[in-house]
Amino acid sequence: MGNTTHSNSAPSSPSSISVNRQNSTEKQIHISTNHADGFYFTGERLTGTVKIPTSFLHSHLQNKNNSTSTELFNKRSLRNPIIIELVGDATYSAEIDVAADSDGHVTHKVNLCRQCSIVTMHQNKIELQTIESSTSSSDTKSRSRNLSSVLNGTFHLHIPDGLPPSLSNNRTPSVVYTLELSLSSNRRRYQIPITLSSRGSMSHPMADIKLSDTAVNKNDICLRASSSRNYYRPGEQISVQINYSNPQQRRSIRSITVQLVQFYRIHSDQNCSLLDGKEWTFDIATVLSSTQWSGEAHLQLPNQPLQASYPASSVGTTRTIECELHYRILIDLNEKKGDDINLILAPIHVTYQK
The missing domain is CATH 2.60.40.640 (Immunoglobulin-like)
Structure with missing residues (x-):
């Protein structure tokens, strides 16, 4: 009783989704930030690194002169720097004439932020990554090693004050921030998510x-x-x-x-x-x-x-x-x-x- x-x-929390710091579009490009969880306050400084395999550059920069990937990159990077941007977009739903849509709503997207930074490529610091693969059968096991050179870059940018916080939901309204890297020779953009919050009053x-x-x-x-x-x-x-x-x-x-x-x-x-x-x-x-x-x-x-x-x-x-x-x-x-x-x-x- x-x-x-x-x-x-x-x-x-709506923004406590686990963040994969590796680029989801193309696994060969790696973007990482100085905060492993991707959580930042507005007004804060964001720094990070970019890793680009030279084999990726070789296949995507259309090497027609049989130059090495590094040589070709050095020439093109002087003309077309690699840019990384902090991009913020807000999505919301607004009512419209019911006759215009089955549910009487339309979705709008508004850009909140485009903060750019040039990626400084350290062309004299080329890593050699070891890629190991193994095959196994009931009787034998073999292991092979492939060496791949990787170009390293760094970037830094200032997150503007006054931006609204991230609201990453599977429905509207939402506010999503991403770091987007683009190569001049390639229309693709390589992204990782960033979570923003103000510090409050x-x-x-x-x-x-x-x-x-x-x-x-x-x-x-x-x-x-x-x-x-x-x-x-x-x-x-x-x-x-x-x-x-x-x-x-x-x-x-x-x-x-x-x-x-x-x-x-x-x-x-x-x-x-x-x-x-x-x-x-x-x-x-x-x-x-x-x-x-x-x-x-x-x-x-x-x-x-x-x-x-x-x-x-x-x-x-x-x-x-x-x-x-x-x-x-x-x-x-x-x-x-x-x-x-x-x-x-x-x-x-x-x-x-x-």
């Missing part, structure tokens, strides 16, 4: 305030919720106190649910992700035996890479759109007869600032 509790474990003792709200339904059931502060850092727990009074001792209260949700908006397109939650369910004896009830939920913020809160800002290169990201605590009291109570506390601020 009595109330029971259970918690939903926090899922991965600075917490101040006077600004860190208690959040609270109250609502009463027509049956005089009063629901109160509060949190002791409004600034948090990734990985911290958020304590939420819940109280309700049931002066008429109504039997229809089914449950109380608390959820920590990440909201994001691009233009007029918005979506949300559940980060953590807790639910209390009630039986008849619990509701009848008390006119007062209180509980406490400990909601877990995921660790890095978690995006810091991002206030509504206008961004874009050729076209300007508005983006924002914030975090809210939702509290729902569910009644059997449908007279539910819904509370939304003021936004909490997720920050990396000390």
Whole structure:
């Protein structure tokens, strides 16, 4: 008898997808960055390396004069430097005339960033990579070794301030950043993903305030919720106190649910992700035996890479759109007869600032 509790474990942050630092388009080209996980703050310096096998250059630079790949590269690189770009694109869905599309929506993509850097090729530093292959049968095993020379390059660029955070989802809206390398002789682009976040706003003792709200339904059931502060850092727990009074001792209260949700908006397109939650369910004896009830939920913020809160800002290169990201605590009291109570506390601020 009595109330029971259970918690939903926090899922991965929307941007905590495992990142393959090797180029996914062409396995011969390798791009790596100084942060192995690909997570960066806006305003930060990004450095990295590029490795290009000379055999790849030989096949893609159309060597017609029987020159060596290195000689041909040296000549062409003087005229056409290798460029790497930090590219950011926001994708969102907008409503249109229903007659124009089956679902009445159209997808738009807006460029947010194109930050370029020239790759400095160290032509005097040519590595020899050993490629080993083995074949086996029931009786014999053989191993062969192939030596392949690799040209090394380095790059560095400054990530602009004010960019919206990465929102890598399988649905709109989304914000995706990639490092893209292009060779002048080849129209292909070689990419690796990058995850960006702002550092968030600075917490101040006077600004860190208690959040609270109250609502009463027509049956005089009063629901109160509060949190002791409004600034948090990734990985911290958020304590939420819940109280309700049931002066008429109504039997229809089914449950109380608390959820920590990440909201994001691009233009007029918005979506949300559940980060953590807790639910209390009630039986008849619990509701009848008390006119007062209180509980406490400990909601877990995921660790890095978690995006810091991002206030509504206008961004874009050729076209300007508005983006924002914030975090809210939702509290729902569910009644059997449908007279539910819904509370939304003021936004909490997720920050990396000390």
